[in-house]
Amino acid sequence: MKRESAGTDRALARTLKIGAYSAFGCIVVGLALHFAGFGDRVTTIGMIVLLATPVLRIIVAGVQFLREHDIAYVLVSLGVLGIIALAYVLGLHA
Amino acid sequence: MTLGFFLVLVAIGFLVGGFGALAGIGGGVVLTPLVAIYYGLPMHQAIGVSLVCVIATSTATSALYVEQHVTDIRLGMLLELATTLGALIAALMARHIDRRTLALMFACFLTYSAFSMVGKAWGSRKREEEAPVTDYQVKNYPLGMAASLVAGAFSGLLGIGGGPIKVPVMYLFMKVPLRVATATSNFMIGVTAATSAIVYWGNGDVNLNIAAPLVAGTFAGSLLAARIKHQVHTFYILILLIAVTGLFAVQMFYKLATGGFR
Numbered sequence: 001m002k003r004e005s006a007g008t009d010r011a012l013a014r015t016l017k018i019g020a021y022s023a024f025g026c027i028v029v030g031l032a033l034h035f036a037g038f039g040d041r042v043t044t045i046g047m048i049v050l051l052a053t054p055v056l057r058i059i060v061a062g063v064q065f066l067r068e069h070d071i072a073y074v075l076v077s078l079g080v081l082g083i084i085a086l087a088y089v090l091g092l093h094a
Numbered sequence: 095m096t097l098g099f100f101l102v103l104v105a106i107g108f109l110v111g112g113f114g115a116l117a118g119i120g121g122g123v124v125l126t127p128l129v130a131i132y133y134g135l136p137m138h139q140a141i142g143v144s145l146v147c148v149i150a151t152s153t154a155t156s157a158l159y160v161e162q163h164v165t166d167i168r169l170g171m172l173l174e175l176a177t178t179l180g181a182l183i184a185a186l187m188a189r190h191i192d193r194r195t196l197a198l199m200f201a202c203f204l205t206y207s208a209f210s211m212v213g214k215a216w217g218s219r220k221r222e223e224e225a226p227v228t229d230y231q232v233k234n235y236p237l238g239m240a241a242s243l244v245a246g247a248f249s250g251l252l253g254i255g256g257g258p259i260k261v262p263v264m265y266l267f268m269k270v271p272l273r274v275a276t277a278t279s280n281f282m283i284g285v286t287a288a289t290s291a292i293v294y295w296g297n298g299d300v301n302l303n304i305a306a307p308l309v310a311g312t313f314a315g316s317l318l319a320a321r322i323k324h325q326v327h328t329f330y331i332l333i334l335l336i337a338v339t340g341l342f343a344v345q346m347f348y349k350l351a352t353g354g355f356r
Contacts, residue, residue: 006163008167009160009161009163009165009167010161012160012167013157013158013160013161016153016156016157016160016284017157019153020150020153020154020157020313020317023150023153023309023313024150024310024313024314024317027306027309027310027313028310030306031100031306031307031310034306035097035100040302040306043302043306044302046306046309047146047300047302047305047306047309050146050149050150050153050309051146051149051288051291051292051295053149053153053284053288054149054152054153054284054285054287054288055285055288057284057285058171058174058285061167061171073168073171073172076168076171076172076175077171079175080171080174080175080178080285083175083178083179083182083289084178084285084288084289084292086182087178087181087182087185087289087290087292087293088292090182090186090293091185091186091292091293091294091295091296091297092292092293092295092296
């Protein structure tokens with residue numbers, strides 16, 4: 001089994017961190033705005049960031065695999081993205 | 095939403111996210127019954143809320159595991175093909191399953207989790223130095239994919255991460271070191287839960303008023319816990335979690351027997 005390159009680990013850790021902190025930040029600000037009477041728009045954005053972070057993480061991993069010319073795992077990444085796209089189509093618009 | 099109601103939810107999220115991350119569980123197994131029993135949310139909404147919290151825990155803690163180079167990213171992504179497919183199918187099916195059946199399935203899973211944590215607590219009695227990860231050869235891919243499909247389906251159906259299914263299979267049958275198996279399972283949970291959460295969101299089953307404060311608390315709790323993980327003895331946390339899940343299991347069975355969860 002090929003261990004991951006340090007570059008892949010770094011890129012993914014950064015993506016997850018940025019996603020986690022920005023979702024957390026949006027939700028905290030959104031809740032404050034909720035109590036100030038400004039509605040729930042920012043909270044909703046925070047939730048969307050939360051749901052989008054894992055998707056972004058797959059894209060970042062896929063790009064790293066492409067750089068390493070590991071076509072098999074580029075296809076794996078695209079497969080997982082495809083299933084999530086299917087969830088979006090069947091779940092949100094069915 | 096009143097301020098008091100909101101603060102209680104933030105505190106619950108903080109405790110579940112924190113203790114969950116310390117003990118290496120996602121927390122869905124505690125949150126779903128908690129909001130179903132004490133907040134009276136219909137099962138589908140309880141699961142939707144729990145799913146978004148599980149994504150928060152997984153994202154916050156896997157950032158750290160990935161940084162420590164203990165996550166097998168290729169293995170995780172390969173198995174994600176199966177977990178997301180299972181999660182999608184189960185989330186679409188969940189629409190057609192009635193609340194009481196879902197509650198019964200959940201109560202059974204809760205009982206299983208409590209027992210599996212007893213085993214985990216027994217193993218963590220003594221505090222041991224974590225052995226460095228040695229080279230390993232992943233075996234038994236077909237079994238791993240099958241188990242991941244099942245774990246994904248449970249996640250989409252019950253709003254849990256599915257760690258208690260994936261970790262033993264990776265460790266015992268795929269010959270992945272336990273630490274790597276735990277980190278990799280945790281890494282997969284965010285993507286898996288996001289897949290089914292999209293479907294629950296589409297059905298209107300992610301109640302923002304309850305989910306947002308819980309997610310805020312969960313984030314804070316698991317971010318903090320991931321940092322202090324090495325200074326804490328997990329044995330007592332596991333005992334606490336066993337008591338809580340055991341209590342919820344009893345309450346759910348009692349509520350089912352007396353005609354609740356309609």
